[in-house]
Amino acid sequence: MMTERTPAETAALRNGLAVGLATAVYGVSFGALATLSGLDVWQTCFLSLVMFTGGSQFALIGVLASGGLAAGPAAITSAALLGTRNVFYSIRMAPIVGPGFFKRAAAAQLTIDESTAVAIAQPTLAAQRMGFWVTGIAIYLGWNLTTLIGALIGDLIGDVSAYGLDAAAAAAFLGLLWPRLKERQTQAVAVAAALVATLLTPVLVPGLPVLVAAGVAIVVGGFNILGRKGTPDAAPGGNAEAT
Amino acid sequence: MNAWNIVILAAVICVALKTVGYIVPERAFSHPTVARIASLLTVALLSALIAVQTFGAGQSIQIDARLPAVLVAGVLYALKVPFVVVVIAAAAVAALIRAVT
Numbered sequence: 001m002m003t004e005r006t007p008a009e010t011a012a013l014r015n016g017l018a019v020g021l022a023t024a025v026y027g028v029s030f031g032a033l034a035t036l037s038g039l040d041v042w043q044t045c046f047l048s049l050v051m052f053t054g055g056s057q058f059a060l061i062g063v064l065a066s067g068g069l070a071a072g073p074a075a076i077t078s079a080a081l082l083g084t085r086n087v088f089y090s091i092r093m094a095p096i097v098g099p100g101f102f103k104r105a106a107a108a109q110l111t112i113d114e115s116t117a118v119a120i121a122q123p124t125l126a127a128q129r130m131g132f133w134v135t136g137i138a139i140y141l142g143w144n145l146t147t148l149i150g151a152l153i154g155d156l157i158g159d160v161s162a163y164g165l166d167a168a169a170a171a172a173f174l175g176l177l178w179p180r181l182k183e184r185q186t187q188a189v190a191v192a193a194a195l196v197a198t199l200l201t202p203v204l205v206p207g208l209p210v211l212v213a214a215g216v217a218i219v220v221g222g223f224n225i226l227g228r229k230g231t232p233d234a235a236p237g238g239n240a241e242a243t
Numbered sequence: 244m245n246a247w248n249i250v251i252l253a254a255v256i257c258v259a260l261k262t263v264g265y266i267v268p269e270r271a272f273s274h275p276t277v278a279r280i281a282s283l284l285t286v287a288l289l290s291a292l293i294a295v296q297t298f299g300a301g302q303s304i305q306i307d308a309r310l311p312a313v314l315v316a317g318v319l320y321a322l323k324v325p326f327v328v329v330v331i332a333a334a335a336v337a338a339l340i341r342a343v344t
Contacts, residue, residue: 022325029330043250051254053261055285060253062292064246066299072244076253078288083257085285088278090264097265108262164337167312170296171333174316175326177289180282189283190290197291201299209299213291214284221280 008127016118016134023054023114024142026172030057031150032157033169037065041151048147052140053112055082055176059210062169067206074207081214089116096128110136185226192216308340 005013027048034044039061047057056079063075090111096119097107110132119132157163181187193213200209220226297313298304316333324332 025327026330029327039246039250043246046250047254050251051257053257055289056253056257059288059292060249062296064249066295066301069244069246069249072249076249076256078292079253080256080260081284082288083260084281086257086261087263088281090261091267092264094265104265105262108265109258111261111264164308164312164334164339164341166296167309167337168330168334170293170309170313171316171330172326173289173293173296174313175320175329177286177293178320180286180289186283186286189286193287193290194294197294198298198304201295202303204302206295206299206302210288210291210295213294214287217283217285217287218280221283222276224276224279227279 005130006124006126008122008124009130012118012122012127012131013134015121016115016131017138019114019118020135020138020142023139024146026054026175027143027146028150028153029168029172030054030061030143031147031152032154033058033065033150033165033172034061034147035151035154036157036165037061038068039064041148041155044151044154045144045148048144051079052109052143053083053086054143055085055113056080058169058172058176062173063207063210065166065169071205071207074205074211078207078210081211085113086111089113092116093119093132096125096132098129107132107136110140112136112139114139183228185220185228188226189216189220192220308337308344311340312337 030048031044034047034057035041039047047060051057051060059082060075060079063071063078067074090108093107093111093116094104097104115132115136118135119128122128122131157165177190181190193216196216197209197213200212203209204212293313297309298306312333315336316329319329319332
C-alpha cells in the first residue's frame, strides 16, 4: 500500500504520538474547568470538536468564569485574538500539506501549536508531513475524549473554590505561557500585560482588562521594544514537549 | 447572548483563522512586524488571563489562596514537572490553604 518508511518518518511518527498523548491528557483539565465556568457538557465538547485550539478554549472559559454570560463578547474576542497565531501556523503548514481541497480542510482543523511544532522540527518534507498529521490526529482524538471525561467530572463536583479549581485555571494558563518566555521581549510583555490587566480589573467590566492588556503586545511588537533585529520565526513559542 | 451563541461564534471565528493560510497567498503576512505582534499577542493574553484568574474577584482585586497556588505552579514548571501534575498540584495547594484557614 505504501512504500517503506524512512528513519526520519519513523522518528516523526514517534515524536507526534508522544506529543499527542501528553497534550491529550490535559483535556481533562479543560473539560472540568469548562463545565465549572458555566457551560454544559455539550457546549464543552462542542468547543473541543469544532474550535479545537487549546489556548482559545481556555481563554473563552476563563473570561466566562470571571464575567459570566455578560462577558460573552469579551470572551469571544479573547479566544479569537489567541487564535490569530494559528493564521501564521497555517501559512507555514500550507506548502507542507500540499494541494487538495479536502486534505487542506482537514489540515486546517488540525493546525495548532503542537502539530506545527512537531512538523517543522522534522528534517525532510515527508517526515514533516508525517509529523503534522500524526500529531494533529492523535491530539484531536485524545483531546476530545479527555474533554468529555473532564466535563463529566466537572459536572459532578459543583463548587469550584472548595477544590482549588479556580487556582487550577490560572496554573493551566501559566503552563501554556511558560514555554514562550525565553526572550527578554516576551518576558517584558508578559509582566506588563499582567500588570495592566490587574490594575484595570477594578475599573472595567470583567473581560475587558484582558483585551486592553493585549494592547501591550501591539505597542511592544509595533515598535519592536527590547526586540532583536531581523525576522521573527512564525514557529510556536516553545518546543512541543514543553507544553 | 446565550452560552450556545458564544460557543458557536467563538468556534467559527477560530476555525476561520486556521484556514486563512491555506487560502491566502503567503506574501500578505510576510511583514516581520505583523508576525512579531501576533506572537507577542499570545504572550500578552495568556499573561493577562493568569493575572485576572489569580487576583480577580468579579470587578475587584483579591489576594487569597490562589496566589500561593500559582506561585507553586511556577516553581513546578521551572522544574519541568508535567502540565497535568502541576495543574492538580495548584488546585491541591489552594484547596489545602482554604481548608486550613
